[in-house]
Amino acid sequence: MTMLPGRTPLHARFALPFLALALGGCAVTSTVVSSIGARSLNGTAVLPSGAEGVELALTDAPRSMPSGAVLHFAAIPYSSLSTEPGGEPAGRLLVKPAEVRWANPAQGDVTLLHEGVPRRFDVRRSTVRGEDLITVESPYRRWYGYPAQGLLIATLPLDAAIDVAVLGGVLVSMPVVYGVRALRGGDAAEPGKSAGESVPPDGARR
Secondary structure (H helix, E strand, O other): OOOOOOOOOHHHHHHHHHHHHHHHOOOHHHHHHHOOOEEEEEEEEEOOOOOOOEEEEEEEEEEEOOOOOOOOOOOOOOOOOEEOOOOEEEEEEEEOHHHOEEEEOOEEEEEEEEOOEEEEEEEEEEEEOOEEEEEEEEEEEOOOHHHHHHHHHHHHHHHHHHHHHHHHHHHHHHHHHHHHHHHOOOOOOOOOOOOOOOOOOOOOOO
């Protein structure tokens, strides 16, 4: 069978998403449960050159599963949650880079008082349009989110059943797809071309 260089066979393109599902699974319902009560204190500010510290405004925002997580097979409880934009004002915080425990030049952590309570913040540094930015984030969970995590006992088997059902449907449907394509002339490189037909060189078509 002749295949065009740089082209992926149709059956391979069809199978790739389901192969990803088979390897990593997709814990959709479990990830939704893991987001119950999940929130984040976060803030970003410009860090002036040579400044000892910067005061930034904090917001308190929910953490949820991104809408594209399922499409990218990245719906994993807890680790797939991301902070939603916006949020409620949550006071201000003074951050001094010299007090941060830097794991590398761009990431670290620091413990600071927020409303009189010591809280650990993840710290990130970045440069956007020539400006140095510093971002802090402290994930936490509201009280009702802790007992709600008991629902994972039910959702984890449910996610496993969903994955098995999807993969089972693929295993059943793929032979049918291949059989129909064989009856129509094989795995064509392009619609309307047979499996053994090659593309003529440039300028050979009349």
